[in-house]
Amino acid sequence: MSADLDLFSYSDPEKQDFSTISPKDLSREQAVHELERLAKLIRHYDHLYHDKDNPAVPDSEYDALVLRNRRIEQFFPELIRPDSPSTKVGSRPNSRLPKIAHRMAMLSLDNGFSDQDVEYFLGRVRRFFKLGETQAVICTVEPKIDGLSCSLRYEKGVLTQAVTRGDGVIGEDVTPNVRVIEDIPKALSGSGWPDIIEIRGEVYMAKSDFAALNARQTEENKKVFANPRNAAAGSLRQLDPNITARRSLRFLAHGWGDVSSLPADTQYGMMKAIESYGLSVSSLLARAENIDQILKLYNDIEASRADMDFDIDGVVYKLDQLDWQKRLGFSARAPRFALAHKFPAEKAQTTLIEIDIQVGRTGVLTPVAKLEPVTVGGVVVSSATLHNADEIDRLAVRPGDRVLVQRAGDVIPQIVENLTIDVDRPAWHFPHHCPVCGSLAKREENEVAWRCTGGLICPAQRVERLCHFVSRTAFEIDGLGRTHIESFFSDGLIETPADIFRLSQKRSLLIGREGWGELSVDNLLSAIETRRKIPFDRFLYALGIRHVGTVTARDLAKCYQTWENFRAALDEVASLRGVLQPSIGETADKYQKRVDKEIVSFIHIPNIGAKIIHSLIDFFAEKHNDEVVSDLLRELQIEPLYFELSSSPLSGQIIVFTGSLQKITRDEAKKQAENLGAKVASSVSRKTNLVVAGEAAGSKLSKAESLGIMIIDEERWHEIVKNEGLDSIKI
The missing domain is CATH 3.30.470.30 (DNA ligase/mRNA capping enzyme)
Structure with a gap:
């Protein structure tokens, strides 16, 4: 792949693994980001193919990208972009040759x-x-x-x-x-x-x-x-x-x-x-x-x-x-x-020499097969992806096996069959510790990837974590891009995020480096100084915690407003998770669901589910992560995120909308509630203060009735929004 494809890389934890998610399983937000990534990537490949006569990837990989884009659009037709690859043919010519408009469009083929x-x-x-x-x-x-x-x-x-x-x-x-x-x-x-x-x-x-x-x-x-x-x-x-x-x-x-x-x-x-x-x-x-x-x-x-x-x-x-x-x-x-x-991808036989584990920027442990070099589709192949531990188990591959390799939708080819599966040879076991830093590797429920928990201390992840830390939606430090991060890291000038704020102590070492004079160094140090005060949501997002993107970070900041409130609540829910024990005869699955339900109910923030809460707890449970954050707090100040809430009787109350609303959409109703200072939840619990029931309201309505929660219909809700009878609402 061309080196300038870095512009299609994402550091946001919520965007990193979308390419592995089936189109039908994408959330709406994930689909937006995935369609943006595909549009940019396909446009770049079109430019190389049509204008530069220099295709960067095999046709099979390009076809896989186009097919994925088309299938996502089938599931999310309302998200089709104006620059969607599904509406484009080839690439607008930009060579020195004269340009001519076709009298009849010259289209491509499905x-x-x-x-x-x-x-x-x-x-x-x-x-x-x-x-x-x-x-x-x-x-x-x-x-x-x-x-x-x-x-x-x-x-x-x-x-x-x-x-x-x-x-x-x-x-x-x-x-x-x-x-x-x-x-x-x-x-x-x-x-x-x-x-x-x-x-x-x-x-x-x-x-x-x-x-x-x-x-x-x-x-x-x-x-x-x-x-x-x-x-x-x-x-x-x-x-x-x-x-x-x-x-x-x-x-x-x-x-x-x-x-x-x-x-x-x-x-x-x-x-x-x-x-x-x-x-x-x-x-x-x-x-x-x-x-x-x-x-x-x-x-x-x-x-x-x-x-x-x-x-x-x-x-x-x-x-x-x-x-x-x-x-x-x-x-x-x-x-x-x-x-x-x-045609399907071409295939060839070769021998698997060894299995290496590579650690990606998000901590994912990816097994890669080292192969006896073989020509596949005109390209010499010496390595192939094994994807994950489950794929290794499925193929039952071991060093020494004879395997069938194909070049399909990946730049690195893949093994599709083990031809010597019946040969008596010791099984190969996936490691449960990071091969780079030695930290424990974990696999979350319903996920196939094993991840290093080393986070901010793992050398394989550290540069990417640092790049994420200074990115536009995090600390946004002008003049400190990827190239500089990599250079400073390799020379030992920065190793942790807090080291960025200590660069002023190394000013003399910076001056004279290639591309760095006194003015450029002082400009960088000045840009760093302006970031010693950082909004709560940006700071939380900058830590690169799995599943915590910009939206989630802001939701948490809006709820807890200060870093101290957030950590206190997180410590409390961590303690709650620690004391919940399985009941006699309770299956592991039921126990996990009970734990998830309890911690979500405790946090009770819309769109903050069990996966996010577990990820937050696990991040701060790692001693080295907590030490990195403590080190940062000695260098900077986190600004609270306060919001002016409405003074209506609904301020701070928890509202649940259920059933079908006729006059407005659910999103519009949610915005109305938030404008009145309320919080909107997706499920009814003992903490719910008000339920707005539309047509065909089901189990949520029944639960609200059984808990004695106040229930109103859609018409009454519109009266409240118009400030008609607002004072009569007593919760």
Whole structure:
């Protein structure tokens, strides 16, 4: 991955692991951050692929990102971003070549990754046209060649313009370069061609030509190309057509754009007509009438993939009848009548030499398999992710095992099968202590990851923790970025957050370092001094406690207002957790649920659940974490977070809304309550003061009645908000 991808890294504990959470299990806030991350990452990869001809990741990883973005949007359609990758095609060209707008958008294709995706595609067609199960849905089938998309415009049979796809709306004018490609006729042959026709396809480089090109580049001490697609794209987009002419490019047609008349009424007929005009069309182009025929052709093409003289990454299906294509139409980025069925990742066998444990910036212990080097999909692989302890147990892998490796949706490939699972060999056990600092490693309930509890003292985490500490939403210290943190840490100038506030004592050591003069050092020290007073919520967030992000930190600060109040409450709930013991015959699961219920009821802050409370207790229970915080408190002052609360009778009261509200949303009602100085809870307990019951109120209403809690309906609530009868509320 490119080094400048740090801008897509997050230090917020609530954002770090979203990529491992299934789209259906994401919270709304997590989905917002994940869609933002994916949009930025995919846009960056698009820029490298389309504009720089330098893809940073395998197609399989890119496809996995696009698919994840699409699935999150399916679960959260209201969160679709204006810059969503699902609405974009390619990348807006920014080279020095002239730009031209396509007369007809040059879209991409939707991807399928399994037989089920193909069945869904055909099923959608059947439902749209109300077809019976036995009625044929005829599709064309052809290889999906991995090249650079290009549109060739012929007017009265003469080539007049050639444009790359670009972002689907605007492409680059590559007409002079296309004219020197022998595979592309300057004038159409045959007869019957329309007065105007744009023939669309892929400019590519054959594998044999690619090998010869790289051999010449090596001899001339010039840059060698990573793969045929890069070579083709770079060659077509040269400013000098003479360079393009020497690169042996070819063209394969797969469709059309703007056309004055259609010479056929089917996809197959159109492609055969284009072939008769003198352009190359895939020799494997065929028609199929049902899923069985389609998948057989797919498997046949995949089986012959290695023997082809050009790279393909899947098979394309298109409805054959053009009138059906027209009725189905297009989405924002792709035709609804076509599907690209991508090939699975390539695989290879090798030997697992050893299993290393790497400690990430959040303390996650990740097992990595060290392998006997093997070539997979054109890349030499010497390590592969094993994901987590559960995956090791599932595969039952041990050093010495023969394993099957594939390059799928990860930069580091993954092991998919243990080929010597039955061989008698000692089992490998996942460590329960951090290999870096020796601290205990724990795994939270319902999580697969083991984490180092060393936190602020673990060297593997310390730099990231320090970077988080000075980040924009934490202490926000100007002039102290990642590069400086890493440099200061490696030279022993800072090791803990408190050391940042003691840098003034090392001023003479800072001056003269590379990039640091007296002025820049004094500016940094001045910026640090301005942060010796820090709001309570920012300080709590800056500690990097798991599950405590900016929103949670502010909720806690609003409730307890001062650091002293917060620590006193946390110590009390920690004591409560410590004295709760299992009852006779109580299962571990029931006991844990009882503990969770008790501590949540004690804290009683909306959106603060058991997981967050346990994380807070565990953090301060670690002696070294408590020492780091105490050290910090000797260097700075935490400012209380006071809020002016309404003087209404509801100030400080706990309100629960239940049932369906008709005039406003639940969020609007919550804001109204908070404006009146109340706190809104999600469940009814003995501490609840008022319940507002909408339509179809259920168990919460029943519980409120049994506890004798005051209950009002929605109309009465609106009277209170309008200050009508507010004084009559007695709680």
